[in-house]
Amino acid sequence: MKNIKWLTIALLLGIANLATAQTESTNAIDKYFQQYVEDDRFTVVYISSKLMGMFEKLDIESMDMDDAETQAIIDLASDLEGIRILVAEENAAGFYKEAKTKINTKEYEVLMTVRNADGQDVDFLIKDEGDLINELLLLVGGSDQFVLLSFVGNIDMNKISKLINEFDEKETPEEGEQNN
Secondary structure, three states: OOOHHHHHHHHHHHHHHHHHHHHHHHHHHHHHHHHOOOOOEEEEEEEEEHHHHHHOOOOHHHHOOOOOHHHHHHHHHHOOEEEEEEEEEEEEEEHHHHHHOOHHHOOEEEEEEEOOOOOOEEEEEEOOOOEEEEEEEEEEEEEEEEEOOOEEEEEEEHHHHHHHHHHHHOOOOOOOOOOO
16 A cells, blocks of 8 residues: 555656646746847747637638638637747847757757758757647747747647648649639
8 A cells, every 4th residue: 555655656746747847848938038028129929828719709701711721720720829939130149049058949859950051040849749739949040030939839730731731722723724
């Protein structure tokens, strides 16, 4: 019985540790973002989960888009919990380096990294659980611009695929149409 008690305590501590690690990661981005919210050197955009939830209430028929395309956008946006964007046009390389040290990027999986001869660095990073992405993080730094872009929520890869297909179908010429 004592073994079960200690095993239960160890399990609960492990779960608490995982929750704390996830919170610390999110807090690192939040703290970095909050550090520069009032800084005039930055363009700051924050879109809350409340606004994301409003997408579900939109009247698709009144919009000037294809119904399937609009529905795919709404489905994707309604699962997001928030979007944070920071952009600076001065000290871009410095802000990029600072973000890389303050945000534990080792907790993310690298989707793509680009480094060019002009000193521009671009990192696409994700936290995921199978077909669900919990966060998509974009970090850009170089000589002329720093960008931090964070999408947080349940980003379903199937919904992204559906959205891409809707846009592809719209761009594909209908049968019988010809380019003049």
